[in-house]
Amino acid sequence: MPKIRPSRAAVAPAAGYLAALGLVACAEAPREAADLVLVDGEILTLGATGVVEALAVADGRVSATGTSEEIRMLAGPDTRVVDLGGRTVIPGLTDNHYHGIGGGPGVDLTGARSMADVVDAIAAVALETAPGELIVTNRDWHEGQLAEHRLPYRDDLDGAAPGQPVVVVRGGHEYVLNSAALARWGIDESTPEVPGGRIGRYPDGRLNGELVDRAKDLVTLPAAAPPDPAATLDALAEEYAALNARGLTSIRYPGGPPEQYRAIARLRDAGRLTLRVNYVLRAPRGAGAPPLDEALATWPAMGEGDAWLRVGGAKLGVDGGFEGGLMREPYEEPWGEGGTFHGLQTLPTERYIETVRELHRQGWRVATHAVGDAAIDLVLDGYEAANADAPIDGLRWVIEHGFIPREEHFSRMRALGLSVTAQNHLYVAAPSLVKYWGADRAAWTTPVRAYLDAGIPVSLGTDSPVIPWDPWWMLHHFTTRGTISAGVLDPAQAITREEALRAVTSGYAHLTFEEEEKGTLEVGMAADLIVTAEHVLECEDPCLESMEVDLTLVDGRVVYER
The missing domain is CATH 3.10.310.70 (Diaminopimelate Epimerase; Chain A, domain 1)
Structure with missing residues (x-):
C-alpha cells in the first residue's frame, strides 16, 4: 500500500530534533490541514511515486500522496475535497515555443479551408x-x-x-x-x-x-497604435485563461521584445498571472556589436525573475521556416531556379559565430532557430566556437526546431549538452513540406524518436500561431505522426504517450532548469496539475486530439474548472 509522503517543508524542521532522539523511524511531524485534496482517481505522478489514488496540496505544493483513505485524513474544515471518480490527473502541460494565441489583427483566415x-x-x-x-x-x-x-x-x-x-x-x-x-x-x-x-x-x-x-x-506595414497598458494586461489575462482551459500551466516565449516581458511582469505583480512564463529575448537582426550592445542595454538581466516569470536566454536565427530552411541538398521545388535553391541563411556565418561568442562572454544562454540540416551544421559550429572560449556543457543551450538532424549531429549535440525544442509543424504543414523537400525529407521532419534514442533532451511545443496552439493536437501528432491532411508520416518516429507526457512536463522543466520544482507530482513539487476527462495513457486514438480538461491548478490554485 502506498504510504503518505509528507512535504519536505513539513518534515525538515522536526527531522533534525527527532534524529537526535533516534525517533525518526517511529514518529511523524504534525501536519496542517491541506488546502485541497484529490481522491479516488488515477494520479500519474511521473516520478518515483508512480501511480497513486490521491494527492494533497498545501501552500502551492504537493504535500502528500497515497490512498484515498490516507489523503482524506488530511482534510480540514476549510479543505476542498475533489472526488475524481476515477479520472486521471497529470502534471500541467507546457509549450516550449509559444509566440501568442492568435495571428494578430487583420482579415481573419483561421477558418479558411479553401x-x-x-x-x-x-x-x-x-x-x-x-x-x-x-x-x-x-x-x-x-x-x-x-x-x-x-x-x-x-x-x-x-x-x-x-x-x-x-x-x-x-x-x-x-x-x-x-x-x-x-x-x-x-x-x-x-x-x-x-x-x-x-x-x-x-x-x-x-x-x-x-x-x-x-x-x-x-515592405513596411503600418505600425500598430501603442496599446493601452490596462488593455494589454486584460488581453494577456484573457489569453492565459484560454491556455489554462486546455491544461497549460507553463509557456516559454522563444524570442520576444523586452516590452512584452515587462507587460507580463506587471500582470504578475498585479496577482493576475495564471501560468508560469520563461521569457527568451530576441537578439537584433544586425547581431554583433554595436547592435547587440544596444539591445542588451535595454534588456532585463539573464536569469532575472521568480517562479512565475524568468528570463531564460537570448534567441538567434540562422535560416528560414518551412519555405526557407537551410538544406545541404536542394529543394524539390525549384521556384524557377533550376533546382539550386537550398533555403535561406538569414544571418551570415561570421556574424552569427561572433554574436554567439559575445552572448556567452556576457553570461547569456543561447537558443538558435535552425530548421534544415545545413542550419544545424552552422549552429553546432557556432556553439562549439563558444564552447572553446568557455565550456557550455551544463548550460543547456538550445536548438529551436531542429527539423532535419543528421546522424553525425547527435554526438556533437551530446558533447555540448544541448537541448532541442520540438514542435508539431508537420501536423499542419505536411503537404507543403512534401512539395518543398520531397517525401523522404518531409517524413523525417522533427524526428523525436531519433532524438530520444540518441540521448538528446527534448521538450515539446507548438510555435503558435504558426501552428495552432492546442497542446492536445501536439500530443496527438507526436504519438501518432498523424497530420490534418496528409495522413501519417514516418510512424517509426512516433513516441509513446508516456514519453510524450514526460517530454511536455519534466522535459520542459529540464529545458528551463526547473526539474527540482515542477514536471512531476512528487511530494514537494509545485502543484501544477490537470484533471482530464479520459485516461491519457489508455483512451483510444485519436482521443488526445479532442481531450477535455476538467480542472487546472497552478501553484495549487484553481485557474480553470469545466
Whole structure:
C-alpha cells in the first residue's frame, strides 16, 4: 500500500530534533490541514511515486500522496475535497515555443479551408475598406489547412480586391502581395534578391507575390497604435485563461521584445498571472556589436525573475521556416531556379559565430532557430566556437526546431549538452513540406524518436500561431505522426504517450532548469496539475486530439474548472 509522503517543508524542521532522539523511524511531524485534496482517481505522478489514488496540496505544493483513505485524513474544515471518480490527473502541460494565441489583427483566415474561402474573406473586407487603403490579413493559418494545399498568390489576390493593396501574412517568415501592393512598394521583376530572403516567381518569371524572410524587409506595414497598458494586461489575462482551459500551466516565449516581458511582469505583480512564463529575448537582426550592445542595454538581466516569470536566454536565427530552411541538398521545388535553391541563411556565418561568442562572454544562454540540416551544421559550429572560449556543457543551450538532424549531429549535440525544442509543424504543414523537400525529407521532419534514442533532451511545443496552439493536437501528432491532411508520416518516429507526457512536463522543466520544482507530482513539487476527462495513457486514438480538461491548478490554485 502506498504510504503518505509528507512535504519536505513539513518534515525538515522536526527531522533534525527527532534524529537526535533516534525517533525518526517511529514518529511523524504534525501536519496542517491541506488546502485541497484529490481522491479516488488515477494520479500519474511521473516520478518515483508512480501511480497513486490521491494527492494533497498545501501552500502551492504537493504535500502528500497515497490512498484515498490516507489523503482524506488530511482534510480540514476549510479543505476542498475533489472526488475524481476515477479520472486521471497529470502534471500541467507546457509549450516550449509559444509566440501568442492568435495571428494578430487583420482579415481573419483561421477558418479558411479553401482558396475560395481566402478570396471571399479578403473580398468581404475590401467592400468595407476605402479605395486604395491597405488590407492585411492575420497570420494564424497555414496553406496546409486549405483544400488546394498551396498559398494564395498574386493572381488569386488580385481577384479578391481589384486595385487595392493586399498583404497576406503567413506565419512569421512570409508575406504574399497582390499587384497593387507590389506596386505600392516598388517591387517588380527587376528588384534584386535580398540576402537571406527570396522573391517568389511564377514559372514564367513573373513575380507571384511571395516575399520570404529578409525579403519581407521590402515592405513596411503600418505600425500598430501603442496599446493601452490596462488593455494589454486584460488581453494577456484573457489569453492565459484560454491556455489554462486546455491544461497549460507553463509557456516559454522563444524570442520576444523586452516590452512584452515587462507587460507580463506587471500582470504578475498585479496577482493576475495564471501560468508560469520563461521569457527568451530576441537578439537584433544586425547581431554583433554595436547592435547587440544596444539591445542588451535595454534588456532585463539573464536569469532575472521568480517562479512565475524568468528570463531564460537570448534567441538567434540562422535560416528560414518551412519555405526557407537551410538544406545541404536542394529543394524539390525549384521556384524557377533550376533546382539550386537550398533555403535561406538569414544571418551570415561570421556574424552569427561572433554574436554567439559575445552572448556567452556576457553570461547569456543561447537558443538558435535552425530548421534544415545545413542550419544545424552552422549552429553546432557556432556553439562549439563558444564552447572553446568557455565550456557550455551544463548550460543547456538550445536548438529551436531542429527539423532535419543528421546522424553525425547527435554526438556533437551530446558533447555540448544541448537541448532541442520540438514542435508539431508537420501536423499542419505536411503537404507543403512534401512539395518543398520531397517525401523522404518531409517524413523525417522533427524526428523525436531519433532524438530520444540518441540521448538528446527534448521538450515539446507548438510555435503558435504558426501552428495552432492546442497542446492536445501536439500530443496527438507526436504519438501518432498523424497530420490534418496528409495522413501519417514516418510512424517509426512516433513516441509513446508516456514519453510524450514526460517530454511536455519534466522535459520542459529540464529545458528551463526547473526539474527540482515542477514536471512531476512528487511530494514537494509545485502543484501544477490537470484533471482530464479520459485516461491519457489508455483512451483510444485519436482521443488526445479532442481531450477535455476538467480542472487546472497552478501553484495549487484553481485557474480553470469545466
